[in-house]
Structure formats: C-alpha cells, structure tokens
Amino acid sequence: EIFRKLIHISSLAIPLIYFFLIKDKNVMAIILIILTLSSLLIEYARLNRKGYVRFFFHKYLKSVLRSNELKGHLTGATWMLIGFTFSVIIFDFEVSVLALLFLSVGDAVAAVVGRALPIGKIWDKSILGSLSGFLFCVIFGLAINNTLSLQIIIFGAISGMFIELIPLKINDNFSIPIFSGFIMQILKEIL
DSSP states (O other): HHHHHHHHTTTHHHHHHIIIIIOOOOHHHHHHHHHHHHHHHHHHHHSSSSSHHHHHHHHHTTSSSSSHHHTTOHHHHHHHHHHHHHHHHSOOOOHHHHHHIIIIIIIHHHHHHHHHSSSETTTTEEEHHHHHHHHHHHHHHHHHHSSHHHHHHHHHHHHHHHHHHHSSSSSSHHHHHHHHHHHHHHHHHHO
C-alpha cells in the first residue's frame, strides 16, 4: 500500500508541471489524453490472457495490485490519469490544478495517516486520515493558488476528502478530482 501511495505522491508532478511550466489547458489536455490512451493500451495488454505485459505485471507488480485489479479491473494509476484528463478538460485552469493536487496529496495522506493511526473509523476509513488529507489539501492549495478564495479551497478540500471517505463503487482516483473540481468550479462562478 505504501508503494501505491508513493505513486500517488509522484503524480504530484503532473499538476505542478501544469501549473509552473505548461499553463496551457489545451496542451495539457493533449498530453493527458496521450498518457491515458497509452495507459488504457497497457491495461488491455495486461488483461490479455497471454503476453509479455501480463507476464511483467504478474511477475513484478502483483504485490502492488489490488485483488480487483488482478481480476480484470483498471489499475488505480489508469483511473488517476482518466480523472486528471477529465478535470483538465472540464474545469478552468486554477480549479483543475487544485483538483489534481487534492487527489495527488489528499488521498495519499489520508491513506498513510489512516493506516498508521486508524482513529475514528467510518465506512472502513479513518476519519483522522481524511482530516489529515483535508489539511494537506488546504495547505497545498494555499501554497500554489493565487486566484481562488480561501472558501473555495476549503470547500474543494472538504468535498475531495468526503468523496475519499465514503464507499462509492467508482474509483476515488476518478471521483476525487471530478467532484472537488465540480464544487470549486461552481463556487468560483457564484462567489
């Protein structure tokens, strides 16, 4: 699980590159579409009954994959790329950057703290983990954002960590950036 969360933290590079280097929604969308399609092709090869990709995943990454991923579901990394892609396409630049950050940082912190200090369990998740994820979302949001209000950042962080906490059928690597981005985009329009 720790290795999976390191992947989450390393995904922080994507919103940071978007924010500091690329700054162009269309360019970032094209990059993410290419990465997502590549990931889906790898998933297809992984799920094929024969082949080198499947062999590689089962030999070297089996311990990292969750049971549902071994049974034919998409990996969390692919869901993350799908969530990133849709967020960049749907939301304004500053909203999508924070939505991506909230997934990269908030979900990883919530999982690590929740496993280390499983205080206040609800829906098999740690409330302390979710609160820690929320706090890190707000801190990172304030550190990187220069246009959205504190209220928007807080509500975005709350919504992202709420989605992380509740048991949904859809992968939270998709739902966290979409839901938090949706809330922040609406608040940006009305506040």
